[in-house]
Amino acid sequence: MSIDIRIEQQPPLHALEIARNAPMWKIPKLLGNDFPRIDKHITAKGGNRTGAPYVRYMEIDWQEMRHCGPLRMLWLMMTSKQPMRIGMAVEAPVEGDGEIEAIAIESLTCVRTIHRGPYQKVGDTYNEIVDWAEANDVELADYTMENYINDPTTVAKEDIETLILIPVTNTPVTTEGRAE
Numbered sequence: 001m002s003i004d005i006r007i008e009q010q011p012p013l014h015a016l017e018i019a020r021n022a023p024m025w026k027i028p029k030l031l032g033n034d035f036p037r038i039d040k041h042i043t044a045k046g047g048n049r050t051g052a053p054y055v056r057y058m059e060i061d062w063q064e065m066r067h068c069g070p071l072r073m074l075w076l077m078m079t080s081k082q083p084m085r086i087g088m089a090v091e092a093p094v095e096g097d098g099e100i101e102a103i104a105i106e107s108l109t110c111v112r113t114i115h116r117g118p119y120q121k122v123g124d125t126y127n128e129i130v131d132w133a134e135a136n137d138v139e140l141a142d143y144t145m146e147n148y149i150n151d152p153t154t155v156a157k158e159d160i161e162t163l164i165l166i167p168v169t170n171t172p173v174t175t176e177g178r179a180e
Contacts, residue, residue: 002128003114005113005129006113007110007138009107009108010107010110011107012106013089014091014094014104015090015103016090016101016102018034019101020034020085027055037100038087038088041097041100045094045095049089053087055086057146059142059143062130108165110145111133111164111166112164113125119152140167141166141169144166147162149161149162
C-alpha cells in the first residue's frame with residue numbers, strides 16, 4: 001500500500017477534551033459515549049464545532065510499536081491502558097466543565113496522511129509513516145492525533161477515512177511541505 005505522507009503546518013485550535021486511560025478494545029465504547037457528551041456540552045455553551053472529532057493517543061513509543069509482533073500487539077491491546085484525549089475542536093474557546101476540559105493547541109508541524117479503510121488496519125498506515133519518517137530523518141513526537149473524517153455507521157468499512165497527524169520534533173521541511 002502506498003499512501004500520501006507529507007509534512008504540513010497545522011493551525012492552532014481550541015477544543016474540548018476528556019482525558020481517558022483505557023485498553024484499546026474499550027475505545028469504541030468510550031468514543032460512543034464521550035463524543036456525544038462533548039458535542040452536547042458545546043451546544044449548551046453556545047459554541048460551534050469545527051472539523052472532525054478526534055482522539056489524541058499519548059505516550060507512544062514508535063519503535064516499540066513498530067517492532068512488536070502480532071501476538072505481542074494483541075496482548076498489549078488487551079491488557080495495557082492507553083492514555084488518550086477524546087476531543088472536538090471549536091471555532092472559538094468554550095468553557096469546560098468537570099471531565100470536559102477546554103484546551104488550546106498551538107500551531108504544530110506535523111506528519112499528515114489519511115488512512116482509508118477499517119480502523120483495525122490503521123496500524124499498517126502507522127508502520128508506513130514510521131518507515132517514511134526514518135527514511136526522511138523526521139523525528140516523531142510521542143503522540144498522534146486521529147481525526148475521524150466520516151461516520152463508520154454510514155459508510156462501508158473500505159470507505160472510512162481517518163486523518164492522522166503526528167507532530168514532529170524537528171522541522172526538515174521544504175516549501176512544498178515535503179521532508180528534505
